[in-house]
Amino acid sequence: MPILLRCPVCFEALSPEQKSAVCKNNHQFDRARQGYLNLLPSNKKRSKNPGDDQMMVEARTRFLNHGYYQPVIDALIDKIQSFSPEAPQSILDAGCGEGYYTSAIQEKLEDSEVCGFDIAKPAILAASKRNKAIEWLVASVSDLPLMDEQFDVIISIFSRSDWPEFSRVLKPGGHIVILTPGQNHLMALRLAIYDEVRPYPEDKRLQDLPEHLYLLESQTIDHMMMLENSQAIMDLLAMTPHYWHINARQKEQLERLDQLECELEMRLSVVQKRYTETQ
Template identity: 40%
Template sequence: MSFSCPLCHQPLTQAKNSFVCPERHQFDVAKEGYVNLLPVQHKRSRDPGDSAEMMQARRAFLDAGHYQPLRDAIVNVLKDRPGSEDAAILDIGCGEGYYTHAFADALMGCTTFGLDVSKVAIKAAARRYPQVTFCVASSHRLPFADASMDAIIRIYAPCKAQELARVVKPGGWVITATPGPRHLMELKGLIYDEVRLHAPHTEQLDGFVLQQSIALGYQMQLKGSEAVALLQMTPFAWRAKAEVWETLAGKTEFDCQTDFSIHVWQRLN
């Protein structure tokens, strides 16, 4: 199983250091081992996705193990699903590969793909985790054939339900992770005058049945530098004033709660 062309949607075949489709569209493999399947006409900006600074902050925070319980929970969900030795799984919005490589290591014999719109994140991921096949691509135009994936993992990443239904095999799985109502309340309290709970989960995936819901929450004890890295990797970093960054950086310890919602969907036959 390999990629499909993002321009004409025909299968891509690897020839040495390039992927080529029957229409002769060609995509070269970078020296780090990933392939860029995001044509210029599909970009919304010159360098979409996380910047190098954001990627490095996320890698530092994740490498410290603060979100490992979330990663372990998803690994356990994947292990509990029936599969085969030639199964294919895809991590959408994989960033620098923290979750993706754990999926590959836990599911020996499976082919694991990681996809992100950020070139700098995929370059770092491919350099560090050669056991995963990484690509730069849009999560709204998945460069894979119909019914080609046994499971797709989507941690905080957007993706059209129609694309998930197209790419996942009948009987296959989509595993999503989203913020629970009280996720990062203490961090938000430094930024907003009124802290609102995240809205409860209401997502519906056409073509899928929700088979399992898991609530996961725990307290984190962060160093000031880790709290800064956490803020930098969140969407509300743009709202944080200079004094918030300074306050976090000066703390010897910052307690912050997590609240994750994991949902396991099965594709209808």
């Protein structure tokens, strides 16, 4: 079943029409030449160019394409497959970035319908070049341009979660897979930058779930990476919030490194939507 889109202006269903999508109130959204749809109206943006910029997208693409985060892909796919070992699923990647994880999931679960969205237009442009079989959208997590209760799985990787919106588009019994940093995630990178490093705090979002969502399970993904050149180290930096906080001296000392052994530690948590009493 194709992904069902919702007009971001009037919330009516969007229907495909040649190279665009249009609702019954004649709000029309044209597909970009690369195939994606921009469903983030300018009046709903908090800034002119929200999200990652072109430099950060290119750094992320270079780094991830080297396979440093392959254990994360493997864990994600194993978990998604465990929800429905036989039947295909409809999957939404919320805050998909340049589509590395989304594409890998679609290629492995090729019978599933997959949609990825991000608020950053440069990221979706890169994603649409990576994989043509996915419905790519420029959209905001707080106002999803998607019809209700159509997804079996939502994944959210180091992205903001909007529980009401996730619940709205998720089928009853569906799963939300969330990846957050473990306490020691990228510790070696942080030690190379800062004089004092604190462990990442525990994610509070999972402690404040609405009543119809509950934490089903959690596991840790732990892997040691060897970054073998300065480019990989600086690309990893550009993927993190630390990029915006380091000063010139800290950046310079990081650039002098020609290799770095760095721990990848992520927490994979699964949240499930409760069935209603009538179901």
